[in-house]
Amino acid sequence: MILIHPPVAKPCEPPAGIAKLCGALNEHRVKFRVLDANLEGLLSLLNTPPPSSDTWTSRAVRHLPKHLASLNSWDAYQDEGRYRRAIKDLNRLLEMAAQSRRVRLGLENYQHENLSPPRSADLIRAAEDPGDNPFYLYFKNRLTDYLRSEQPSMIGFSLNYLSQALCTFAMIGFLRRDYPGIKLLLGGGLVTSWMRSPHWKNPFKGLVDHLVAGPGEAALLSLMGVTPSGDNHFRPNYDPLPVKDYFAPGPILPYSSSSGCYWNKCSFCPERAEGNSYHAIPVDKVINDLLGLVDKHKPVLIHLLDNAISPSLMKEICEHPPGVPWYGFARITRHLLDLDFCLALRQSGCVMLKLGLESGDQAVLDSLHKGINLEEASLALKNLRKAGISTYVYLLFGTPPEGLREARRTLQFIVDHRDCVGFLNLAIFNMPIHGPEAEQVETKGFYEGDLSLYTSFDHPKGWSRQLIRQFLDKEFKRHPAIAPILRRDPPVFTSNHAPLFVMNKEVRG
Numbered sequence: 001m002i003l004i005h006p007p008v009a010k011p012c013e014p015p016a017g018i019a020k021l022c023g024a025l026n027e028h029r030v031k032f033r034v035l036d037a038n039l040e041g042l043l044s045l046l047n048t049p050p051p052s053s054d055t056w057t058s059r060a061v062r063h064l065p066k067h068l069a070s071l072n073s074w075d076a077y078q079d080e081g082r083y084r085r086a087i088k089d090l091n092r093l094l095e096m097a098a099q100s101r102r103v104r105l106g107l108e109n110y111q112h113e114n115l116s117p118p119r120s121a122d123l124i125r126a127a128e129d130p131g132d133n134p135f136y137l138y139f140k141n142r143l144t145d146y147l148r149s150e151q152p153s154m155i156g157f158s159l160n161y162l163s164q165a166l167c168t169f170a171m172i173g174f175l176r177r178d179y180p181g182i183k184l185l186l187g188g189g190l191v192t193s194w195m196r197s198p199h200w201k202n203p204f205k206g207l208v209d210h211l212v213a214g215p216g217e218a219a220l221l222s223l224m225g226v227t228p229s230g231d232n233h234f235r236p237n238y239d240p241l242p243v244k245d246y247f248a249p250g251p252i253l254p255y256s257s258s259s260g261c262y263w264n265k266c267s268f269c270p271e272r273a274e275g276n277s278y279h280a281i282p283v284d285k286v287i288n289d290l291l292g293l294v295d296k297h298k299p300v301l302i303h304l305l306d307n308a309i310s311p312s313l314m315k316e317i318c319e320h321p322p323g324v325p326w327y328g329f330a331r332i333t334r335h336l337l338d339l340d341f342c343l344a345l346r347q348s349g350c351v352m353l354k355l356g357l358e359s360g361d362q363a364v365l366d367s368l369h370k371g372i373n374l375e376e377a378s379l380a381l382k383n384l385r386k387a388g389i390s391t392y393v394y395l396l397f398g399t400p401p402e403g404l405r406e407a408r409r410t411l412q413f414i415v416d417h418r419d420c421v422g423f424l425n426l427a428i429f430n431m432p433i434h435g436p437e438a439e440q441v442e443t444k445g446f447y448e449g450d451l452s453l454y455t456s457f458d459h460p461k462g463w464s465r466q467l468i469r470q471f472l473d474k475e476f477k478r479h480p481a482i483a484p485i486l487r488r489d490p491p492v493f494t495s496n497h498a499p500l501f502v503m504n505k506e507v508r509g
């Protein structure tokens with residue numbers, strides 16, 4: 001069995017989903033191998049001289065070894081200018097490498113001129129012509145070698161992001177064409193979202209043997225003829241992954257203590273629209289896992305992947321700190337109103353919390369069932385700042401209850417809390433196609449294709465995407481209190497690399 005992490009996804013940490021599968025397979029003594037085709041594929045293209053070279057590209061080629069070394073040490077995270085140059089040059093090399101294939105390629109981006117990932121017909125076309133994929137030479141050689149030495153009976157792909165979809169299907173097409181006897185499996189977050197749609201009909205029959213929705217451990221074991229043992233909790237196993245090779249100064253270990261969300265009430269939330277229920281690993285097991293993983297891999301950072309880290313887990317981490325810095329998503333709850341709690345979090349290694357504030361207008365928050373009171377949010381942000389925990393604040397513009405007036409209140413809230421906001425993420429609302437809100441507005445069918453998870457809609461206040469973009473570009477982003485916050489955001493890697501800059505600043509005092 002071979003598990004593959006396909007291109008393109010940010011190459012800054014090992015894939016968490018595959019590490020979980022490795023944990024389950026290992027526990028049951030199933031023989032398997034893992035291929036991070038994303039990291040390897042990107043490095044392979046970066047190291048291939050581009051077909052034509054202008055001044056910028058030639059310079060990027062010359063500086064490539066220095067850039068890679070800099071991103072794999074603390075060097076780049078000590079100097080924002082150096083970091084930005086490295087990222088820009090790497091993206092330039094990828095762009096040039098894929099240009100002739102009509103693909104806009106970057107470290108987190110894969111956009112084909114004619115093929116669109118939410119269209120199943122386009123994914124099938126990518127499978128029919130794998131040689132057209134910019135990673136073709138890499139994966140053809142790598143997979144051929146692997147298949148010769150390992151002779152697997154099954155290959156599984158973990159597909160989590162749209163930017164991975166066309167490459168995943170190109171690899172599937174190559175295997176179907178050249179190795180028709182091997183069983184092919186497809187799972188991961190994106191596949192789960194597709195399959196949870198009430199209108200799902202499998203368009204990939206004959207191409208993929210098994211599609212898996214949700215956590216893949218039990219499905220994988222049963223396909224291998226093994227009965228899952230124990231309580232279905234297996235510590236992620238990062239041993240088969242090149243943990244030290246990702247774009248980071250040392251291993252960053254992602255860990256998920258739950259699936260779904262313990263709040264599960266926000267009306268705009270795709271998790272809720274998909275009907276994903278909440279499952280949490282008991283906190284003592286989480287602590288045990290974290291301590292074991294830290295002991296083994298000596299990471300520089302732990303990335304908690306939960307949609308919202310539960311307050312009970314936070315308390316447990318405060319009592320049993322993992323011994324290395326950590327960050328993740330949290331809800332703005334009353335716990336953060338207690339300065340001592342925030343100080344204890346900081347003591348436990350928390351360097352940054354990602355907070356979904358969404359709006360600075362109370363009526364909008366109430367209408368979205370966000371469960372946030374703005375006065376409390378204000379105090380929580382101030383407490384986190386006092387405790388030395390950076391914040392990555394997520395804002396969502398264009399939800400049905402928001403218009404320009406409400407958006408301006410959000411702007412004012414951020415201006416008033418400029419000193420407490422480390423980083424900002426600005427998103428424009430996408431209406432989940434099967435969510436409860438889609439039933440209350442005039443929708444316009446599928447956005448981009450039969451696999452699209454979102455629908456376009458007539459905004460009840462006329463607050464169209466075009467008007468929102470104008471507001472963001474001309475007013476919000478230009479505000480003198482907000483522009484410096486936005487400039488701090490690490491390009492491409494954003495919240496994945498932001499804690500590294502925070503940690504580095506702390507070391508330098």
Ligand code: SF4
Pocket residue numbers: 260261262263264265266269270271272307308331356
């Ligand atoms: S807190 Fe986040 S994950 Fe949970 S329901 Fe709200 S938006 Fe969804």
